[in-house]
Amino acid sequence: MLDIVIEARMAQISEGFAVKRILPYQLRRMIGPFIFMDHGGPLNIPIESIRSLDVLPHPHIGLSTVSYLFSGMVTHRDSLGVEQIITPGEVNWMTAGKGIVHSERFEDPVMLAGGKLEMIQTWVALPEKEEESDPSFTNYKPTQLPVFTDKGVWMRLIAGDAYGLTSEVKTHSPLFYVHVELDQGAHFGLPVGHSERGAYIVRGSLEVNGIIYKSGQLLVFTKGIDPLLIAKEQSTVMMLGGEHLGERFIWWNFVSSKKERIEQAKEDWKQGRIILPPMDNQEFVPLPEDKSKPAGGPSPNHLS
Template sequence: MLDIVIKAREAKISSDFGVKRILPYQLRRMVGPFIFMDHGGPINLPKGSVSSLDVLPHPHIGLSTVSYLFSGNVTHRDSLGIEQVITPGEVNWMTAGKGITHSERFEDPAMLAGGELEMIQTWVALPEKDEESDPSFENYKQEQLPVFTDTGVWMRLIAGDAYGLKSNVKTHSPLFYVHVVLEEGIHFGLPTEHSERGAYIVRGSVDVNGTTYTSGNLMVFTKGVDPLIIAREKTTLMMLGGEHLGDRYIWWNFVSSRRERIEQAKEDWKQGRIILPPMDSDEFVPLPEDKSRPAGGPPPNALS
């Protein structure tokens, strides 16, 4: 029934921004096309400067980054010249393709006055035919995303299709990504449209087949099995999955079906051949010192 349960590990994406890292995991690299997942916060931000939380300009290839916030906001700037503030319930979907750089800054006055930040960052691997596509960026507002409510159930379909809903968010392969809130005692099932399915517990706890799972766990379910999820208390889930694309290499912020493409991206960044965001070009994250080969392990200090 449960293929594997992945417990989030502690990681940092900037000097003061700690996250719970869920994917990739040594025994399970991907769930559908999802190859990376971080849960940041909740962080009660100190009053004054929060520049130590900023994620400086850094590169990506071969993937789409997906940013989704529960609280706070983040300013995105990228090498396409786009500046976009993302707020809770919206989606920033950035497709790196053959290469893009971006930064994430915390500049809102309300946040600087001691607000709270909580967010989920995922990466979606691209099909081989799209790995070298032109980079792009889209922001989707709350009203563009389907919402479903029933007794004790609230859900927002972030991307893909599930539970009879379909999102207008542009994707490159079959997938689903859903924000779900369940009241205590509610029974809930997995979407049946996709072969690989997982549910990450943001907060709360659930019972599956007589076993209790708490926040910080990603439950990955066996193909073809439709277990019942029972909320033990008010619970927030991020449900995700889709169809498998094939194996991928991952190193730092780079994803590819070809190891040599990762090596090229490393050298391109080291030699300054990947341009920085025009509105945020005074600093950047240097290539990490790492002698490992891009074999799919957790990327060192991965940034989304």
């Protein structure tokens, strides 16, 4: 029934911001087109420490980044000239294509000092024919995303198709991405019609086939199996998956079906050939020391 259970590992993405890294994992690099997943927070941050959270301008190729907040606020700026504040329930969908640079700043001291910050960021690999497409950015409001409710269940379809619903979010390949809130004792199933499916437990715990799984675990299910998920307590779950796109290489913030394309992107960033965001161009993340080849996966300095 379960193909694998992936335990989140800690990773540092800026001076003061450690996250739980779920994908990629050595034994399971992708679920459908999803090749990366980080869970940040929840964090309560003193005002004097806010600056250390910022993720400075950094490049991407060959993927879409998908940012989704449970709480808090993040300011996105990119090399297209976009400046967008993302708040809970919204979706920032940025397609890098042939290349984009963006930053993520945490600029609301009242919110960070008195509340919480918690977010999920995933990366979706692009089909080969889209890898060199023009970059783009879209922010989607919660009212644009389908919501379903039932006894003990609240669900928002972030992207793709699931449970007979379709999201307005523009995607490049068949997939689903769902935020689910479950009351204690609630039952819920995985979407059908997708070849690869996973459920990440943000908080709470789930029982599957008599075994209890806890927060920080990603459950990856065998194709063709439709298990029942039972919430053992109030639980938040992110479900994701879709159709596999084929082999992808990943190094730092670069994803491609071709190793040589990643090498080119590394040199382009090192030589300053990728432009910085016009409203955030005074600092940037330098290219990390190359300790691995693209097939070896992300470096320890992986950034969102």
